[in-house]
Amino acid sequence: MSNTSIIxxxxxxxxxxxxxxxxxxxxxxxxxxxxxxxxxxxxxxxTTLVVKGGSMISWEFLFSDPTxxxxxxxIFPALLGTVWLVGVALIISxxxxxxxxVYLSEYAPDNWFTRAINLAIIxxxxxxxxxxxxxxxxxxxxxxxxxxxxLAASMTLAVMTMPxxxxxxxxxxxxVPHAFRxxxxxxxxxxxxxxRRVILPNSVSGIxxxxxxxxxxxxxxxxxxxxxxxxxxxxxxxxxxFDQTMALSLHLFVVATQVPHVPDALPYGVALVLVSxxxxxxxxxxxxxxxxxxKKKW
Amino acid sequence: MVATMxxxxxxxSAVEPAIKLQVRDLAVRYGNxxxxxxxxxxxxxxxxxxxxxxxxxxxxxxxKSLNRMNDFNxxxxxxxxxxxxxxxxxxxxxxxxLRSRIGVVxxxxxxxxxxxxxxxxxxxxLRGITDKAELDVIVERCLTRAALWxxxxxxxxxxxxxxxxxxxxxxxxxxALSQEPELLMLDEFSIAVDxxxxxxxEDVLKELKHEMTIILVTNLVQQARxxxxxxxxxxxxxxxxxxxxxxxxxxxxxxxxxTDYIEGRFG
Numbered sequence: 001m002s003n004t005s006i007i008x009x010x011x012x013x014x015x016x017x018x019x020x021x022x023x024x025x026x027x028x029x030x031x032x033x034x035x036x037x038x039x040x041x042x043x044x045x046x047t048t049l050v051v052k053g054g055s056m057i058s059w060e061f062l063f064s065d066p067t068x069x070x071x072x073x074x075i076f077p078a079l080l081g082t083v084w085l086v087g088v089a090l091i092i093s094x095x096x097x098x099x100x101x102v103y104l105s106e107y108a109p110d111n112w113f114t115r116a117i118n119l120a121i122i123x124x125x126x127x128x129x130x131x132x133x134x135x136x137x138x139x140x141x142x143x144x145x146x147x148x149x150x151l152a153a154s155m156t157l158a159v160m161t162m163p164x165x166x167x168x169x170x171x172x173x174x175x176v177p178h179a180f181r182x183x184x185x186x187x188x189x190x191x192x193x194x195x196r197r198v199i200l201p202n203s204v205s206g207i208x209x210x211x212x213x214x215x216x217x218x219x220x221x222x223x224x225x226x227x228x229x230x231x232x233x234x235x236x237x238x239x240x241x242f243d244q245t246m247a248l249s250l251h252l253f254v255v256a257t258q259v260p261h262v263p264d265a266l267p268y269g270v271a272l273v274l275v276s277x278x279x280x281x282x283x284x285x286x287x288x289x290x291x292x293x294x295k296k297k298w
Numbered sequence: 299m300v301a302t303m304x305x306x307x308x309x310x311s312a313v314e315p316a317i318k319l320q321v322r323d324l325a326v327r328y329g330n331x332x333x334x335x336x337x338x339x340x341x342x343x344x345x346x347x348x349x350x351x352x353x354x355x356x357x358x359x360x361x362k363s364l365n366r367m368n369d370f371n372x373x374x375x376x377x378x379x380x381x382x383x384x385x386x387x388x389x390x391x392x393x394x395x396l397r398s399r400i401g402v403v404x405x406x407x408x409x410x411x412x413x414x415x416x417x418x419x420x421x422x423x424l425r426g427i428t429d430k431a432e433l434d435v436i437v438e439r440c441l442t443r444a445a446l447w448x449x450x451x452x453x454x455x456x457x458x459x460x461x462x463x464x465x466x467x468x469x470x471x472x473x474a475l476s477q478e479p480e481l482l483m484l485d486e487f488s489i490a491v492d493x494x495x496x497x498x499x500e501d502v503l504k505e506l507k508h509e510m511t512i513i514l515v516t517n518l519v520q521q522a523r524x525x526x527x528x529x530x531x532x533x534x535x536x537x538x539x540x541x542x543x544x545x546x547x548x549x550x551x552x553x554x555x556x557t558d559y560i561e562g563r564f565g
Contacts, residue, residue, distance in 0.1 A: 109372050176411075183408040183470075185370055187421050187477060188398025197420070202411050 049272040056269025070233060070255055071262050075270055077237055081150075081245035082277075085225060086218045088154035088241055089161065094211055096158075097165030104166070105173040106181075106195055125163035129223040132160040136228040151241040153229025160224055161214045168213065172206020173199060205292030212285035216278040222249040232258070248274045316343040318481060318511040319364070324378035326359040326368075333359035334535040337378070341481075346503065346512045348526025348543060350519050352559070355532035357515045361483050364513075365400045366393050383480070398424075401474030401510075405486040407466035409458035410473075414441075414450050417458040417469055421476045436476060443506070444472035445498045464495035471499065475506075482506065483513045488521065500525055519560050523547050531556045 064074035100117075108114040136156030146152040176199050184194040230247040232254055238245040252274060256267040319341040326333045334356030341347045349357050359374075366387060368374040380387040382396070390396045398421065410417050418437045419427075427433060437454070441447040446468040450461070458469050467487060474482060484503075488496040503512060503525060516522050522529050522543060529546055531539040531553075539546065539556040551557050558564055 179404070179406070179408045180410055182367075183404070183410060183473075184420075185367070186365060186397060186400075186402040187424075187473065188394045188396075189420075189424055190394055191370075193424060198410055198412070 046275070049268055049275060053265055053268025053270075053272040056265050057272065061269060062273070065235075066233070069261075070259050071266070075248065075251060075273065077234065078246040078248045078251035078270075079273070080237060081230065082219060082248040084150050084238055084241075084245055085154050085157060085229070085247055086215055088150055089157040089218050090211065090215065092155060093158035093162050093165055093214065097162050098169050098207060100162075101166045101169035101173060102195060102200075105170045106191060106199065121163050121166055124159070125167075127160075129160060129221060132156055133224040133227050135159070136224055141228055147242065148227070148231075148244055149229050149242045150238055150245050151229070153225040153245075153247075154241070156224045156228045157218050157221060160221070161218050164214045164217060165207075165210050168210020169203070169207045172203040172210070175206065176202050205289060208292075209285050209289050212281055212288070216281040216285075219277055219281070220249055220274060222247075222253055226250050226253075248277075315345070317341070318343045318383065319513075320379075320381040322379040322381075324360070324363060324376070324380060326356065326363050327375045327377075328359075328373050332535055334532070334537075337537045339530055339537055339540055341511060341513060342528075343511055344507055344509075345527040346507050346514055346525050348522035348529035349513065349515045349532055350517070350522050350529060350559070351532035352564070353517075354534070356535040357532050358485055360532070361402070361485055361513065361515060364481075364483065365397045365402065366390070369393055398477050399480050401477050401479035401482040403467070403470050403474055403482070403484040403487045405489045407463055407470050407490060409461055409466040409469050411457060411459045413455050414458045414461070414469065415454040418472050418476050420473065440472040440475040441469075443475055443502065444468045445502055446472055463490045464492050467491050468495070468499065471502070479510055481511045481513065483515070485515045486517055487514075488516070488518065496521075519562075531559060533559070 061074045062079060063076050065076055066078075067073035104114065104117065108117070133156065136152060136159070140146050140152035140155045141148055144152075146155075180198050180202075181194055184198055185191075189197070225247055229244055230250040231244040232246075232250075234244060234246055248270065252267060252270045255262050255270060317340045321337055321339050321341075324337040325335040337356075337360065349360065351357055362368065362374070363376045364380060364382070364387075366376075368376045382390075382400075387396070410420065412420065415433075415437055416423075418440050419433045422433055422436050427436070438447060438451075441450065446465060449465060450456075450469075458466065461469060467490065471487075487499065491499070500521070503514070506512065514522065514525055526543045528541065529543045530537050531546070533555060538553050539551055541550065545551075546556060547560060549557055555564075
C-alpha cells in the first residue's frame, strides 16, 4: 500500500462519518427551530396588540381622563400612576439593593450569615407575586399604617424586585477583576476607597442594566399593587405618596374583565401602551449595555 | 545569620547595617496547607534582597505576610514575628498606613482602569493632595523614575489598563513610587515584560535602592545575581539559605541544594 492511498483513505466517507454528518445537520436544524419558536409569541402578541389596539393610540388617549364609566376617554391617571409607583419603588430598592450587593460582593466573609442572606435573596425571588401582595398588605398597609397608598404599593414592589437589583449589581461588581482590588489594597487603600474609586465606576453599566430590568418588571406587575395602593378608579391625580392611584396594569385588568360595555379596542390599546413602555425600557437597557461595553477598560 | 561586617560591601558605612525588616519563625498557612514555615531572616536598609526558588516555594506568601494581606483573606493565617522598622506588625493598628509605606509590584502588571495620570495620582489623592499642580509634579517625577515618562507624556489621559504589558509594569512601578515607599517588593516583575524593558527596570531598581529597601522575588537566578546584594533561597516553604549573592553564585553554600538550583539541576 502506498503512502498516497493512506492519505486518500482518510478523506473517504465511511458509513460512520456519513451518519455523524447527517446527525449534525439534523440537530443543528432542530435546535435552531426551537430557538426560532421563541420569536413567535412575541410576534403574535405585538401584532395582535397593534392591529386591534393601534387605532386607540393618540395624544388624547394618553393624556386625558377615562370617561363614561371607563368605557371612553384616555388613560392618563393610570399612566401617571404607574410612573409614580415605579419611581417610588426605584427610590427605595436601588439604594438598598446596591448597598446590599456591595456588601455581599466586597465585604462578606463566607459564613452562615452570608449564606443566610444569599438564601433569602433566592427565596425572595421565588415568592409568588400574590404572596408579596398579601405581605405588603400586612406589613406596609396595616402594620406601618401607610394605608392603601403609593408608598405601600411601591414598597411592596421594591421588596419584590430587590433580588433583581442585588443579583445584577453583584454580578457586575464581580466582573471587575480581583487584581484591581489587590492592587489598591496593597497601596493602602481601604475597601471603601477601592470600591468608590475603582470598582463602582467600572460596574455602573451592569448596575444600570439591572435597574432598567427592574423598571420593566415593576411596570407590569398587577397583583402586588391591587391590594396595597392601586385603585379601580379615582377621579383625581395623586398629590403625594400617601394617596391611592390608578395604574396601567390594574387598569388593563379592570377594563378587560370588570367593566361592562367597554369597546374591544380599549383594552388592546391599554395593553399596547403597557407593552410599549416595557419594550422601550428593555431596548434602552440593551443599548446602554452595548454602549458601555464598547468602552471596556481592560 | 552568617552576615558579617566584612561581607558588607556597601560603601556607606563600616558599622553594622541597619535592619529594616526582621522576620522570626514566620509561618503562613492557607486553611490546612502550610505555605511557609520556620522562616528567619533580616533585610537590611537600602539593600536589594533577592529571593529565588522554584514555584510553590512560598516566595509570594512571604511577601503577602509582610504587608498584612492576610487581613483581607480569611483563609490565610500568619504566625511568627515580623518587625518592620522596629515595630512588630501585629501591633500595627492602622494597616492602611503600613501598606502605604510598602510598595508592591505584581508578576502580571495591573494598570488600574483609570487614566495613566490617575493611576499614579491614586495614592497622593488618597493622602489628600488635590492641588492639580502638585499632582502634576508627583506624576511626572514618578513616571520619569520608572522610565515611562517619555512614552506616555502625551497621553496621560488614556487608560492605564490599555498600555502594553511592559508599559503597564512600569506604570505599576511608578504607582508604587508615588507611595514614596520605604520598602519596595517586586514579585517576579519581569514575567510579562520584554527583555529590553526588563533591563531598563533593572537599571531603575539599582538607582532606587539608595532611597529604599527592595525585596526582589525572581524566578530568574541570573536576575538575582545582577541585582541582589544578598539572596535567600526558598524551597518547599523553607528558607534554605541566605547569603551574599556573589558567595552563593560562587558555590559558597551551606546546603548543596542551593547550588543545584542555581546551576539549574532542578526546579
